[in-house]
Amino acid sequence: MPELPEVETVRRGLFELLIGKNVKTVSCDNQKSFPNAKTDVDVFLINAKITNIRRRGKMLFIDLSSKYSLIVHLKMTGQMVYVGDDSQQRFGAGHPNRSLVNKLPDSSTRVTIGLGEAKLFFNDQRKFGWMRLEPTIEIDTLDYVKKLGPEPIEQGFTAKDFIERLLRRKNSNIKSVLLDQTVMAGVGNIYADESLWGAMIHPTMLVKNLSKKQINKLLVALKYVLELAIEQGGSSDKNYVDAEGKKGSYMKFAKVFRREGQACPRCGYEIVKSRVAGRGTHTCPNCQKANTK
DNA sequence: CACTTGACCTGTCCGC
DNA sequence: TGCGGACAGGTCAAGT
Numbered sequence: 001m002p003e004l005p006e007v008e009t010v011r012r013g014l015f016e017l018l019i020g021k022n023v024k025t026v027s028c029d030n031q032k033s034f035p036n037a038k039t040d041v042d043v044f045l046i047n048a049k050i051t052n053i054r055r056r057g058k059m060l061f062i063d064l065s066s067k068y069s070l071i072v073h074l075k076m077t078g079q080m081v082y083v084g085d086d087s088q089q090r091f092g093a094g095h096p097n098r099s100l101v102n103k104l105p106d107s108s109t110r111v112t113i114g115l116g117e118a119k120l121f122f123n124d125q126r127k128f129g130w131m132r133l134e135p136t137i138e139i140d141t142l143d144y145v146k147k148l149g150p151e152p153i154e155q156g157f158t159a160k161d162f163i164e165r166l167l168r169r170k171n172s173n174i175k176s177v178l179l180d181q182t183v184m185a186g187v188g189n190i191y192a193d194e195s196l197w198g199a200m201i202h203p204t205m206l207v208k209n210l211s212k213k214q215i216n217k218l219l220v221a222l223k224y225v226l227e228l229a230i231e232q233g234g235s236s237d238k239n240y241v242d243a244e245g246k247k248g249s250y251m252k253f254a255k256v257f258r259r260e261g262q263a264c265p266r267c268g269y270e271i272v273k274s275r276v277a278g279r280g281t282h283t284c285p286n287c288q289k290a291n292t293k
Numbered sequence: 294c295a296c297t298t299g300a301c302c303t304g305t306c307c308g309c
Numbered sequence: 310t311g312c313g314g315a316c317a318g319g320t321c322a323a324g325t
Contacts, residue, residue: 144320
């Protein structure tokens with residue numbers, strides 16, 4: 001579920017809520033959600049102070065004064081939800097978040113981190129997500145961090161870089177390359193479909209058959225959708241919520257994602273859903289031609 | 294090497 | 310109303 005904009009939204013929320021807080025208790029009810037919990041938690045997590053919250057691709061790093069960091073991957077259905085003393089006041093009576101926050105922990109809660117009066121819940125319905133405790137200084141050397149490509153929206157990521165990265169897989173279809181975290185980090189199914197629509201490129205087009213102009217247009221479209229989605233607090237098609245339990249509103253702006261059967265906002269043709277790279281894929285068959293060039 | 298499939302899990306939705 | 314199957318935004322391993 002959560003892609004770069006969703007994870008970034010969670011990061012910003014956690015940054016506001018968690019910095020300076022001390023971890024007091026940790027409970028984990030699913031071993032796989034926190035594999036090294038047993039061995040390291042007592043020493044490096046309990047009584048540690050939270051000093052920073054960072055993001056890389058779809059991963060979160062919660063840095064601690066113990067020189068360890070909690071690395072979190074939300075995968076499809078993960079949530080990091082903070083509930084403090086003031087959570088009830090923050091959301092007035094009748095606000096949907098008030099009841100959501102009230103219900104935690106729930107059946108999807110895998111890890112509960114006690115922070116004095118407040119609590120941080122790692123919820124994950126499908127149990128694909130995980131958190132691990134690792135020495136902060138070693139994060140960049142971990143295989144699953146090291147292999148990540150650059151962030152498409154970082155300062156200094158140019159069209160030249162983009163072309164160079166894409167061409168590493170020139171014989172592949174463009175959608176699977178956008179989803180490849182080693183090419184670029186952070187793009188998932190929603191923003192792959194949305195950016196390809198924006199650039200009027202069919203997802204099955206091979207990278208080598210794209211013109212330079214099309215690739216430039218794709219980068220502009222990709223940055224646009226990612227930045228808009230961050231502004232909108234991400235996309236909540238289903239499970240996703242931010243650090244306060246709020247849903248994101250990008251889906252209101254989505255042009256094709258989950259809009260099969262509706263009219264393309266650009267040309268009025270009916271949006272279709274197909275399968276590309278093993279994923280549900282949404283396109284406008286008129287704006288995005290599969291076989292040009 | 295590139296691509297597909299299945300696996301990891303649970304919940305929901307759709308058709309019968 | 311109940312049941313079975315398909316499907317869901319991520320990633321990895323294994324197979325073709």
